Amino acid sequence: MTPTERTAYLEAADRVKWKPADYFRETPVSEFFARPAPLVLDLGCGDGGFLLAMAKRHPEENFLGTERLVSRVEKVARKIARAGLSNARIVELESHYTVRWLLPAACATTVYVLHPDPWPKRHHHPRRLIQAEFMAAVHRVLAPGGELCVQTDDKPYFQWMEKVFAECPQFERTDWHVQADWPQTDFERDFIEKGLPIYRARLRKV
Numbered sequence: 151m152t153p154t155e156r157t158a159y160l161e162a163a164d165r166v167k168w169k170p171a172d173y174f175r176e177t178p179v180s181e182f183f184a185r186p187a188p189l190v191l192d193l194g195c196g197d198g199g200f201l202l203a204m205a206k207r208h209p210e211e212n213f214l215g216t217e218r219l220v221s222r223v224e225k226v227a228r229k230i231a232r233a234g235l236s237n238a239r240i241v242e243l244e245s246h247y248t249v250r251w252l253l254p255a256a257c258a259t260t261v262y263v264l265h266p267d268p269w270p271k272r273h274h275h276p277r278r279l280i281q282a283e284f285m286a287a288v289h290r291v292l293a294p295g296g297e298l299c300v301q302t303d304d305k306p307y308f309q310w311m312e313k314v315f316a317e318c319p320q321f322e323r324t325d326w327h328v329q330a331d332w333p334q335t336d337f338e339r340d341f342i343e344k345g346l347p348i349y350r351a352r353l354r355k356v
């Protein structure tokens with residue numbers, strides 16, 4: 151890569167990052183995706199493997215990833231720029247805050263939460279993402295009939311989630327049949343290779 155090409159590539163990666171103009175108000179989706187299209191969220195997108203694979207497979211949709219670790223945000227932004235995807239962006243922000251305060255109501259068709267940090271120690275459980283308040287925030291950003299898809303490799307966390315979901319009458323559980331072309335995340339692949347189960351829940355906004 152020539153120095154000029156590298157500069158252009160780094161600028162493209164920088165443009166992929168959505169940096170809200172104001173972190174204290176709801177932002178119209180048109181501010182980060184000029185093209186109107188169904189919006190899919192990948193909360194805690196990690197290395198972006200799932201986000202990129204989905205964006206490549208579904209050019210008719212827009213994909214926004216959230217990630218709080220700056221190093222991962224940088225890497226994902228570069229991968230998106232390298233792939234030349236105009237329908238994928240990433241924001242360096244806490245997931246709950248993003249859906250509670252930043253995104254407008256009813257803006258998303260699907261919200262994915264894949265392998266959220268399990269916080270196994272009891273005194274860390276309040277840090278878990280899946281909580282009643284988070285469910286209310288997800289309900290707010292989902293369009294009517296929109297879906298929340300959650301998957302984890304951590305059984306105790308899944309049992310915790312099941313209790314949270316049971317107390318959310320604003321969602322109904324539906325079946326989740328994993329399609330043959332489902333893009334596995336690194337975490338998912340690791341666990342499947344070790345023969346360990348993946349726990350999944352799909353909930354539709356009522």
Ligand SMILES: C[S@@+](CC[C@H](N)C(=O)[O-])C[C@H]1O[C@@H](n2cnc3c(N)ncnc32)[C@H](O)[C@@H]1O
Pocket residue numbers: 193194195196197216217218219222243244245246263264265266267279335336337338
């Ligand atoms: C266990 S990894 C899973 C990554 C990816 N979803 C996957 O399945 O490969 C969890 C990721 O979520 C990020 N994360 C955890 N809590 C978060 C939060 N509250 N807001 C934004 N990102 C978060 C972590 O930094 C990490 O990259």
